[in-house]
Amino acid sequence: MYAERAAQMVPAYRDIHRLATVLIDERAESDARILVLGAGGGLETRSFAEAQAGWTFDAVDPSAAMLDLAAQNLRAHASRVRMHHGYIDDAPSGPFAAATSLLTLHFLPYDQRRHTAAQVRQRLAPGAPFVVAHLSFPQGDSDERELWIGRHVANLIASGIDPADVNKARSAIATGVPVLSPEEDRAVLLEAGFTGVTEFFSAFTFRGWVGYA
Template identity: 80%
Template sequence: MTSTANPFDDPRHVEMYAARAAQMVPAYRDIHRLASVLIDERAPSDARVLVLGAGGGLETKAFAQAHPGWTFDAVDPSAAMLELAARNLGPYAERVRMHCGYIEDAPDGPFAAATSLLTLHFLPEEVRRETAAQVRRRLAPGAPFVVAHMSFGQHDGERDVWISRHVANLVAAGIDPADTDKARNAIANEVPVLPPEQDRAILREAGFTDVTEFFAAFTFRGWVGYA
């Protein structure tokens, strides 16, 4: 079972997602470009790409704009977020097949690449392990898997420092303090964030090789590994 409670069913969250994400995540759109570059290193010009946690559609749109020959299978557990993705994709939606569900609801592939951006931190550790393993089984040999999500130290005191820095960055980005208080509570009590060494280990245990960190900004980390 790879499903878990979905925090993106709230219609208010869906409506503000596209604008708010760029405020909440440092270098948000740069992550999309970096992921595209990492995929392009190994993927063919007609690559079929699996986008896990694709609600909103912004990363898929960035990939589609940069690579007119790529096609996509976009998977997300929230129908409302997939509807938002279809709106955001506009004419690029014709190259995207939408799948409402989790990784087990994705096609078998084989895919030339896969991404999971800003989603894995919502999954408990065991669900995350199974998700990584199922992505690995759907990839062609050598295909890249690009992930980026919250990942920071969990030792005494370290966790609180990073959460405070994240909240301070939200305030500096112009987010209402009332909303930043909600974010602090969610990260502290609801989001199962893991330390970076554990996130890397999950990818390796799933069978990914040459796992390399390509992004780090406050509470967010990104890695690429190969099937």
């Protein structure tokens, strides 16, 4: 159910996992240790684990319920995954060969997002990639912002999500989620000390970047 809903709400949801795997694999060794921040239900970690049999993972999430779901989804790979309840400050010190934060950073305001990115960088080995993807669309002009929110809502409806849930999503994005512009999101990574920051994904209101420690 969780996987189906995520795939309805996020364009190319499973493709993002595959793209992230490719970006990690460019730099990571076959026995790499990967930090998965905001591990959610464990679906991206499962995708990484299925792609690379030698990678190990530290999965971090502030929701105990989501970590329980992740444990269920990762039963086949349990020996390679360590679960951590909390935020980036609760994560192991590393060093990690790569890190990801998929569909989570848009819940953090600018300063907290920059702190999180900086803490991730401190835990990465030199040159290690940090792959992020989340809500990111223009915020300066109110008409343009509303246009993108409307497109997001239209896509949710087209994906078959219940109209009542769509209305909740519109309200959350419009007033409750501290979405940044693509320019601000890029700045967060640069200010945290990442180099070679490149946008690798863009689909309606979602974008993804990779930067290097």
